Amino acid sequence: MSELAMLGGPRIVPRNRRIPRWPDLAPEDEEAVRRVVASGRYTAAAAGEKEIAGLERDWAEEVGTRHCVAVSNGTTALSLALAAAGVGPGDEVIVPALSFIATAITPLHLSAVPVFADVDPVTFNVAPKAVEAAVTPRTRAIVVVHLHGLPADLDELAATAGRHGLALVEDAAQAHGARYRGRAVGSYGDIGTFSLNVSKNLPTCGEGGLVTTDDDDLHRRVGMMRQFGEMLGGGGPRSYVSHVLGWNDKPNAVQCAFTRSRLGRFREENRIRDENVRHFLGRLGELPWLRGPEAPDDRTHAWHILRFMTDPEPFGLGPAHTGPVRAAVMKALRAEGVPATHYQLMPLPGQRVFRRPPIATEDHYRASDWPNTLEVIDGSFTIQKAHLSPKARPMLDLYADAATKVWENRDAIAREAREMDYRPPWQEAEEIAEQELPT
Known part of the structure; x- marks a missing residue:
């Protein structure tokens, strides 16, 4: 038995050993980026841009939803999802007491109030009974986080949401590809969100996010809200008419192309x-x-x-x-x-x-x-x-x-x-x- 390294013994992991690079690069990733640069079309507002819409189509197919909207990062994905679900000033949004800070500050961005629910000590996900106990007449939505990549107890949480008429929002920022009872996360709630941060299982070369839903109205509202409340993608010239309160949360075509390339692997x-x-x-x-x-x-x-x-x-x-x-x-x-x-x-x-x-x-x-x-x-x-x-x-x-x-x-x-x-x-x-x- 060798002595612990903290007491002067030899290290198990040699100092010259490095964690394998993530994300690793393949020639097709670099080619995808070059393709966007050569096109000169970098955002969803650029006429003829194809990579953003392509990633939306590909991820919707992967998750099994009718719609997907690509956005600038995982935090804006959650903010847009909550806003599209009707969360507004004074509303309460139930969130887990253990998660990344973005889960709880996104309600604040909408002047809503995060209400915290304790987690299960085994799964580390929000406990359904704690969520039920946190519901009040002001509650408008439940954000369920699939923490670390393990799907939460979606059936129970969906039942709670249904009993009280609440929106169920999936924060799947850490759970790309995970499945609950045969269904991909991000397809179970009213609306789902993903992060494409460079550290995630499905990364981009920086920041990005995805919003998934089967609801036509939620899809339309997220699409408008990411671009100043405007309607894009109609094929004609941009109208510059804002129909709802929106933000500038568009993704970058380079980053969407990078992620789209990685979807093949x-x-x-x-x-x-x-x-x-x-x-x-x-x-x-x-x-x-x-x-x-x-x-x-x-x-x-x-x-x-x-x-x-x-x-x-x-x-x-x-x-x-x-x-x-x-x-x-x-x-x-x-x-x-x-x-x-x-x-x-x-x-x-x-x-x-x-x-x-x-x-x-x-x-x-x-x-x-x-x-x-x-x-x-x-x-x-x-x-x-x-x-x-x-x-x-x-x-x-x-x-x-x-x-x-x-x-x-x-x-x-x-x-x-x-x-x-x-x-x-x-x-x-x-x-x-x-x-x-x-x-």
Whole structure:
């Protein structure tokens, strides 16, 4: 048994080993970009532009919806979806307490109010019972996030939306290609949104977003709202007539062409990623201190982010040491060359933007209101991006070797956890916020 690298032992991952590039480039990707540059047509407002409409058509076919609208990024996709669904000033929108910040700030962009619901501690997705409890007469929509690539409990959430007459909006920014009971995410709710950020499973060469729906009116409204409320695509000259309140959320044709090119490899890359991740999780499943992500039998996982829960008991420690054990494990893994990291440091309602003027007149936030979200944040770490490339398996094997080494040195991990001056991640985040922008 070799000593942990954080204590002076040799690293498992050599310092000259790099995470496989993502997204990787193929000649057809470069040719797609050159084709747009040569055409001189760069936006949806350019007469004769074909790549944006082509990506919309191709993604609608992939997801199984009647319509798709390409937009500038995943955040504007969600804002447009909510606006098209009728969300406006004073309306409430239920969102998960654990997600990326964009999920919760998009209602604010419409002068609506995000209402937070706790998550399930196993799937990390929003808990249907918490959503039901959060509904009020002012609720207008539910945003369901397929966090890290695992579809949420869509049947239950759709039933809640139906009982109360609410719009069900899917935030599938991390879940390209995932399926729930045979249906692709983004096709289940009233409207779905995707991000094409360079870090996503289906990336572009920068930023981009997609909005999917079967509803003709929602499709028409999103299309108008992305271009100042105008009607585009009629084949005639631009009218410059704004029919509804809109924004300038058009995509770039270069980025759409890049993503459209990658769609040709999308399913095969998903298949290889699934094999690589399952092999990796199979190795980690032999370690009693770690619980990796799982996919119930009725859905598939896109594996955008891998989140692991740590268990203090195999280290001879009790629940009070859950956070310190996770912190000690992260420290040890990072020293071995594994990019173990947090995803979010605090529940979304703990972010300053939701607690201070002009959004809130008083700070009523209590971390204890989100027990499952706190449990997940305190006891888990993530691996991001390192596993996305089809070439990632050798690196993942090294990560599994490092996790095995951590277990072999469990006495050192337990000692580190017991002696640690520990603060939960959300307290660290508050201190960081105070340093960045004092009250």
